[in-house]
Amino acid sequence: MSLWTARFAASVALFGAAAATALPARAADDLSLWSAYQNVLKPAKYVDLTHTITPHIPVWAGFAASTFAPAQAGADMEGMAKKGEAFTYGKDGFEATQYMLRTDQLGTQLDPPAHWAPEYPAIDELPPTYAVRPLAVISIVDQVKANPNYALTVADIGRWETAHGRIPEGAVVFVRSDWSEAWPDPKLATLKEFPGVTLEALKFLHEQRHILFHGHEPLDTDSTPTLEGESWLMHNGYTQAEGVAHLDQVPEAGALVAIGYPKLGGGTGGYARYVAICPPGWPFGVAIGPGDAPLPRSDRPLHFDQASGMRVR
Numbered sequence: 001m002s003l004w005t006a007r008f009a010a011s012v013a014l015f016g017a018a019a020a021t022a023l024p025a026r027a028a029d030d031l032s033l034w035s036a037y038q039n040v041l042k043p044a045k046y047v048d049l050t051h052t053i054t055p056h057i058p059v060w061a062g063f064a065a066s067t068f069a070p071a072q073a074g075a076d077m078e079g080m081a082k083k084g085e086a087f088t089y090g091k092d093g094f095e096a097t098q099y100m101l102r103t104d105q106l107g108t109q110l111d112p113p114a115h116w117a118p119e120y121p122a123i124d125e126l127p128p129t130y131a132v133r134p135l136a137v138i139s140i141v142d143q144v145k146a147n148p149n150y151a152l153t154v155a156d157i158g159r160w161e162t163a164h165g166r167i168p169e170g171a172v173v174f175v176r177s178d179w180s181e182a183w184p185d186p187k188l189a190t191l192k193e194f195p196g197v198t199l200e201a202l203k204f205l206h207e208q209r210h211i212l213f214h215g216h217e218p219l220d221t222d223s224t225p226t227l228e229g230e231s232w233l234m235h236n237g238y239t240q241a242e243g244v245a246h247l248d249q250v251p252e253a254g255a256l257v258a259i260g261y262p263k264l265g266g267g268t269g270g271y272a273r274y275v276a277i278c279p280p281g282w283p284f285g286v287a288i289g290p291g292d293a294p295l296p297r298s299d300r301p302l303h304f305d306q307a308s309g310m311r312v313r
Helices: 003-020 033-041 141-146 152-164 186-190 199-208 228-235
Strands: 045-048 067-070 096-101 109-111 131-141 172-176 211-216 240-242 254-262 273-278 303-305 310-312
Touching: 109 228, 131 152, 152 199, 172 254, 199 228
Parallel strands: 131 172, 172 211, 211 240
Antiparallel strands: 045 273, 067 096, 109 240, 131 254, 254 273, 303 310
């Protein structure tokens, strides 16, 4: 057991003990979560598993292209931009951006079941308990090298558990295929064959291991004509992650994942951000440090570039 794992276990035990002996609300401060942060989360390494959304990333051909533009005043603003004029640093002291996002199925995503099944929760109806979960990463990289259309099987899950132990209940399981290494090549959205997850594997993960949700690097769960895996998930009240990145930079077992997404009313999809929280000695990622606030100043100011259709440095 590593020191980081031992500290994490001790912090969980401390939290449990504090909860068991808790005084009435506000009668005393319970600082056990602060201790867990200092001992476990502060020294950890953080790896972003998220693609950046730009106007040119791969997207299903059925959706129109997204565009970015400088935000314009919607009315005459006294001493500032007039209606129809873009806000500028020089004249207004600030700038803002208008995003014309033609779909909520864009980039790294969190699909709520309402994406396919309106009787189930939309993105804004997902519980806040999604915030932090154990992360298991199952690799099918070798299989995909031999067959680009390979899909995760129950046997693959069994091999992972032989090496790492049983997948924790309530965990997030990401399937590593390295498909995303070609991102953001638009051709990715046109591929008919890509790494997937079999329906049998999805049922096993949810019905036998009781995970929270699974995620994959491609923009669909599988390449079957009916998208059978995604259909089963959505119509049974499960969520899933799509377009996940950088799974080669996180451990297969032992990390956590922080999950964030906008709370769009009635949203049938979500632009998500996933961050893996890895042990302090992990070779990838960044640690919490003094550079987090204030953030560093750049000698290359952000500006809107017409050629790229977005703000760049």
